[in-house]
Structure formats: C-alpha cells, structure tokens
Amino acid sequence: MSTKQLKLKIITPEKTIFEEMVDSVTIPTTEGEIGVFPHHIPLVSALASGDIVAKRGDEVIPMAVSGGFIEVKPSEDGGTEVAILADFAEHVADISDEALVAAKTRAEELQKMKDNGEVVNFEQFESELARSLTRVKIADKWRGKKYRI
Amino acid sequence: MAAGKELKRRIKSIKNTKKITKAMELVSASKMKRAIAATLASRAYAGYSWEVLQSLAEYVSETQNPLLTVRPAKKMLVILITSNRSLCGGYNAQVTRKTIAFLREHVGQHIDFISVGSKGESNLRRLGQNIVASFNTVSDTPKLADVYSIGNLALDMYKNGEYDRVYVAYTDFVSALTQLPQIATLLPVKREEVAAEIVEAKATAPKNAINYTFEPDYETLMSMIVEKIARMRVYQMILESTASEHSARMLAMKNASDAAGEMIDDLTLAFNKARQAGITQEISEISAGMASVS
Numbered sequence: 420m421s422t423k424q425l426k427l428k429i430i431t432p433e434k435t436i437f438e439e440m441v442d443s444v445t446i447p448t449t450e451g452e453i454g455v456f457p458h459h460i461p462l463v464s465a466l467a468s469g470d471i472v473a474k475r476g477d478e479v480i481p482m483a484v485s486g487g488f489i490e491v492k493p494s495e496d497g498g499t500e501v502a503i504l505a506d507f508a509e510h511v512a513d514i515s516d517e518a519l520v521a522a523k524t525r526a527e528e529l530q531k532m533k534d535n536g537e538v539v540n541f542e543q544f545e546s547e548l549a550r551s552l553t554r555v556k557i558a559d560k561w562r563g564k565k566y567r568i
Numbered sequence: 569m570a571a572g573k574e575l576k577r578r579i580k581s582i583k584n585t586k587k588i589t590k591a592m593e594l595v596s597a598s599k600m601k602r603a604i605a606a607t608l609a610s611r612a613y614a615g616y617s618w619e620v621l622q623s624l625a626e627y628v629s630e631t632q633n634p635l636l637t638v639r640p641a642k643k644m645l646v647i648l649i650t651s652n653r654s655l656c657g658g659y660n661a662q663v664t665r666k667t668i669a670f671l672r673e674h675v676g677q678h679i680d681f682i683s684v685g686s687k688g689e690s691n692l693r694r695l696g697q698n699i700v701a702s703f704n705t706v707s708d709t710p711k712l713a714d715v716y717s718i719g720n721l722a723l724d725m726y727k728n729g730e731y732d733r734v735y736v737a738y739t740d741f742v743s744a745l746t747q748l749p750q751i752a753t754l755l756p757v758k759r760e761e762v763a764a765e766i767v768e769a770k771a772t773a774p775k776n777a778i779n780y781t782f783e784p785d786y787e788t789l790m791s792m793i794v795e796k797i798a799r800m801r802v803y804q805m806i807l808e809s810t811a812s813e814h815s816a817r818m819l820a821m822k823n824a825s826d827a828a829g830e831m832i833d834d835l836t837l838a839f840n841k842a843r844q845a846g847i848t849q850e851i852s853e854i855s856a857g858m859a860s861v862s
Contacts, residue, residue, distance in 0.1 A: 430616060432712050432800050434609040450783050463620055464783040465792055488793060490620050492780070502616050506712070506796075547713070 425457045425499040427473055429482060429508050436508045437482065441473040444501060446489055455491055457499045462491040466505060468553040470560065479566050481511040483557040485550045507550050511566065514558045526551035572846065575839040579832055586828035592655070593821035599708055600744065600814035606709070607741065607807045614804065617797050623780055624790050633787070634727060635794040638756050643678045645700070645731040646670070647722060647754070647802070649738040649809040650688030652704060657820035659739065659813050660687040663749040667737045668695065670751050680731070684718060684806065700725075706806065708814075715806050719799035726755045738805040739812035745819065747812035754801060757794055 427444050429437040443456045447469030466487040473480040487505035494500035514522075529548045648667055650660045671679065683689040683702045692699055701721055706714055722734050734755040740748040782789055 430613045432610045432613045432803055433606065435612050448783060461780045462783065463624065463780045463789060465789060487796070488617075488620065488789065490616065490780075504613055504616055504620075504796075 423457055424475075425455065425459070425501055426494055427501045427503070429471065429484070429503045429505060431487075431505050431508050436505075436510070437473075437480075439473070439475075441475045441480070443474045445472045445474075446501075446503065447471070447484075448489065455499075455501055459491050459499055459501075461493065462489070464489050466503065468549050470511070470557045471503065471508075481557070481561050481566050482508055483511055483514065483553055484508045485553045509554070511557060511561045514554055519555060519558050522551045522554045526555060572839060572842045575835055575842065579835045579839065582828050582831050582835070586825055586832070589821045589824040589828060593818050593825060596814045596818035596821060600811055600818060602709055603807060603811035603814055604741070607804065607811055610800070610804050610807060614797075614800060617793060617800065621790075621793050621797060624782070624786060624793065633790055633794065635723075635755060635791060635798070636757055638758070639732040641677070641733045643680070643731045644674065644733045644735065645680050645682065645722060645725060646751070647682045647684060647718065647734070647736045647738075648688040648692065649736065649806055650683070650685035650691070651809075651813045652686045652706070654687065655820060656813055656817035657823075659747065659816035660685075660691070662747075663737055663739050663809075664688065664691045666749040666751060667692075670735075670737070671695075671697075682718065682722065708810065710803070710806050710810060712803055715803050716799065718806075719802040722754065722802070723795055723798055736802065736805050738809045741808045741811040741815065744815045747816060752805070754798055757797065 424440040424442055425444070427437065427439060427441045428435065443454060445452060445454050447467045449465040449467045452469075453464070466484060466489055468485040469483075471482045471484050473482070484503065484505040485507045487503065489504070490502045492500055492502075526548060529551065533548070646667065648663070650663060654660070679697070681692050681697050681699045683692055683699055684704075684706055686702075686704045689699065689702045689704065703718055725731050726734050733753065735751050736754050737749070737751045740750045742748055
C-alpha cells in the first residue's frame with residue numbers, strides 16, 4: 420500500500436497541522452487547482468487561498484489554507500512527499516460557528532475600511548482579508564457535507 | 569517589646585513579597601515552556617523553507633533579486649526586541665548594551681530603529697535614537713498574525729531602498745539559565761547563510777539535487793519564499809526573545825524568593841533573640857524583686 424499513498428504534511432510557522440499518509444490531495448495554487456497523486460513529479464509552486472482536500476479511501480479531509488508554497492518531492496523511502504508550507508491553515512471542522520461569525524464581521528469591516536481608503540498597512544490587511552474570506556467561503560462550502568476530521 | 573513588634577511586621581511583609589515572587593516564578597516557568605514549544609514547532613517550517621530556497625537558488629542568479637543583493641551599507645535599520653514588562657533581571661539591559669556596542673561600531677552611519685517592546689523603546693529614547701516604528705502590543709505568547717506586520721514593514725522599507733541593511737537585535741534562548749543577546753542580519757539574505765541554515769535546520773535533507781518543476785516561475789517564487797523566510801525569521805526571533813524573557817524573569821524571581829527566604833530566616837532569628845532577651849530580663853527582674861522582698 421505504501422507506494423500507492425503519499426505523505427502529506429501541512430506546516431505553518433506556528434505548528435504542524437497535519438501529517439498523514441493519504442491517497443491523493445487537491446491543492447489550490449496560484450496557477451489553478453492541482454491534484455497530486457503518488458509519483459507526482461517534483462514540483463515547487465505558490466499556494467493560493469482555498470481548501471486543500473486530502474482523500475484516503477472513502478474519506479475526504481478538507482482544510483482551509485491561505486498563502487504559502489508547496490513542495491512535492493520523492494521521499495527517502497521511494498514514496499512521494501507533499502509539504503505544504505502555509506501562512507495559515509485550519510481543519511474545516513475547527514472553524515467553529517462563533518469564529519465564523521467573527522471572521523465574517525471582520526471581513527466586512529476590513530472591506531469597509533478598504534472602501535473608505537483608511538488602510539495604512541496594506542499588505543497585512545490584504546492577507547487578513549484573504550484569510551477571513553477564505554475561512555468563510557470554505558466553511559460554507561463544506562457545511563452539510565460529509566467529511567472526516 | 570517594641571523592637572519585636574517591628575520585626576514581626578517586617579517578617580510579615582517579606583513573607584507576602586515572597587509569595588508574590590514565588591507565584592511570578594511559577595507563571596514565568598509555564599510561559600517559558602510554552603514559548604519553547606512554539607519555537608520548536610516553528611523549526612519544521614523553517615527547515616522546509618530553507619530547503620526549497622536552496623533548490624531554487626541554483627536557478628536564480630543573485631543579482632536579479634533585490635532581497636539577495638548586497639548593497640553598500642549606507643542606511644541601516646535595527647529591529648530591537650525587548651519585553652513590555654520589567655522584573656526580568658538583566659534581560660532588557662543586556663540586549664540594549666549589545667545595541668549600544670553596535671552603535672559604537674557604526675559611528676557616523678545612519679541607523680534607525682524599530683522597537684518591539686516598550687522597554688527597548690524607552691531605552692532608545694534615552695539614547696536619543698530615531699525610532700521609525702514601535703510595536704508594544706506583542707503578547708506573551710506571540711501569534712504569527714501579531715508579528716506579521718513587523719516583518720512586512722521591514723521588508724517594504726528594504727525593498728523601497730529606504731534601508732540597505734536590516735538587523736535584528738534579539739536574545740537567543742540557549743537554555744533556561746543562559747540567554748545570549750545577539751544582532752543578526754535579516755536582510756539581505758546571504759547565500760552562505762542559506763547554506764548554513766540548511767545544514768543546521770535539516771540534517772535529513774536529501775543531498776542529491778531534485779529536478780523540480782517550478783510554477784509560476786523562479787523569480788516570482790524566489791522573492792515570495794525569501795519574503796516568507798524573512799517574516800518567519802522575525803517571528804522566530806520574537807519567540808526566542810519571549811522564551812528568554814520568561815526564563816530571565818523566572819531566574820530573577822527565583823533569586824528574589826531565595827533572598828526573601830534568607831531575610832525571613834535572619835529576621836526570625838533576630839526576633840527570637842529579642843524575645844528571649846526580653847524574657848530573661850523579666851525573669852531577672854522578678855527574681856531580683858523576690859530577693860529584695862524576702
């Protein structure tokens with residue numbers, strides 16, 4: 420089985436969010452969404468905001484990510500290793516309803532600030548807005564769907 | 569017994585102080601543990617990003633990327649990381665002293681500061697240095713989002729050519745007993761440094777170069793990753809400093825508790841002696857009185 424699976428790691432500067440063997444994984448990159456299966460060619464790419472969906476058997480494991488890059492490379496034991504270095508990553512199940520409401524309000528607030536042109540720190544603001552929007556979007560997308568935590 | 573009463577009052581007050589210092593010691597110990605755990609957790613990210621950077625570096629020449637180009641150092645920016653609160657022994661003083669030494673080495677050159685932590689800010693003001701930005705809201709357990717803007721600010725100013733060098737004065741956490749104030753170069757990122765970091769951070773990295781496909785292209789990826797690494801380093805240095813701060817405070821509070829304990833012992837001894845002297849005196853007075861009566 421081991422050669423038919425790939426090792427998926429999702430790492431943020433704060434901690435390692437996810438480290439497991441999975442069958443395949445879908446990753447949003449700046450060039451479009453890509454699917455990575457075992458024996459994928461070595462690849463380095465920029466990560467876009469969105470959801471990473473790992474599949475193992477019938478299980479799907481969704482995770483919200485925002486900003487970063489990915490590295491696909493052969494691991495030492497001959498398998499495939501996918502390292503996702505994200506600025507922010509979260510299990511969809513960890514996005515609680517309260518956090519979601521807060522994120523929504525925050526996103527609206529930020530959007531209003533942007534419209535009024537009262538933003539000084541543009542880059543941080545952009546990433547924060549992207550993160551809030553991603554959380555809301557991804558949580559909405561997966562609401563009511565079946566997935567593994 | 570007036571002296572006895574006075575002693576008793578002092579013993580009581582020192583006992584209260586000891587309780588406080590002891591509590592602060594324990595709080596700092598647990599905060600230190602958390603800061604160390606966060607530092608370790610950020611190492612995995614560091615290891616991977618340096619590794620990716622190295623494989624990229626083979627394709628990109630140094631001169632093309634401003635973040636990797638060493639410009640002649642005309643204007644310099646120093647990010648000074650200190651604590652917001654005191655009662656942490658020589659923690660702030662040490663890193664400030666290091667900064668003063670740095671200023672002496674670069675006399676006549678233009679140096680501006682970004683201060684993180686209010687103690688460093690007031691020290692810099694006393695030294696008459698120019699502070700371009702000051703961040704006093706970094707918490708005891710810093711999150712990436714909290715320090716994101718600090719790294720961004722430094723990156724922007726470097727990219728705009730406002731500064732040719734960016735340094736960070738921080739306290740390296742060696743162990744709970746040893747903290748080392750240091751000044752590290754944040755920007756530009758040097759190629760030798762990249763190689764050294766990889767050796768340090770990732771012993772397990774495969775030695776043979778992997779032929780990666782790069783998307784979108786080297787240049788874009790390169791500057792993106794270098795920026796991320798710079799931001800991550802600021803985050804890591806703040807974590808290191810936080811761990812150092814807490815361990816310095818823990819040690820200072822431990823010393824204070826020990827000193828309070830000794831003081832209590834001394835005062836208790838003095839109190840007992842005074843009490844004994846009082847009793848002896850009373851007995852001798854009574855027996856003298858009895859002798860005169862009989």
